[in-house]
């Protein structure tokens with residue numbers, strides 16, 4: 281688990297859009313857990329993905345996250361609301377889903393969501409994996425009818441079929457929605473940011489860390505404090 285933590289953190293240090301399988305071997309070799317922990321000052325990420333085909337799993341999750349075909353009319357992806365350009369939020373008071381329907385709640389950022397013990401404002405899910413398919417089947421978000429419809433869409437894409445076979449040894453017939461959720465969660469675990477004065481004080485036990493040291497002058501991670509997003 282600790283080495284997965286390290287890899288996730290290393291991935292997070294890559295500039296936007298650079299997670300590619302062939303860019304990783306040298307990176308993971310030069311990434312020591314100590315260096316990463318010192319750099320980000322964050323607590324360990326729970327529920328680490330299994331190390332098998334981790335890079336491909338994260339890439340698969342990222343593709344699913346941005347894929348509008350995983351919605352009833354092809355108009356909504358996770359990124360429609362959790363927009364990476366805006367720190368994985370939408371900037372709206374209440375989320376706007378399919379057919380411009382308004383939800384009841386504000387869209388939280390996914391940065392460091394991996395570290396939280398529970399998901400959603402009311403904590404009704406206990407992990408990223410158990411959360412990930414909820415929006416897909418939510419009638420005012422992605423509005424996919426059911427698992428059958430979701431898996432049907434995925435089976436139409438030969439790149440998905442190849443990726444699920446490689447990562448989960450799943451054939452189009454055995455593919456499951458929980459594997460879709462696992463891949464998305466693996467991607468979300470890479471969305472980490474740290475090294476704010478708060479992180480160094482709270483997690484790094486640096487009693488000299490003070491909000492005024494952070495570039496934004498705030499004790500919460502602000503835009504200028506974020507290390508990087510994938």
Ligand code: HEC
Pocket residue numbers: 345356357358359360361362375376377378383385386387388389390393396398399400401402408411412413415416420421422464
């Ligand atoms: C229509 C906008 C919208 C879409 C699309 C959407 N989300 Fe969200 N997301 C929200 C809102 C709003 C909440 C908070 C809802 C609540 O607390 O009841 C949320 C909460 C979350 C959380 C919990 C974060 C936390 O800190 O509690 C995660 C994780 C998440 N979404 C991931 C996803 C993923 C993965 C997808 C795509 C499969 C997705 N979301 C699609 C709006 C959206």
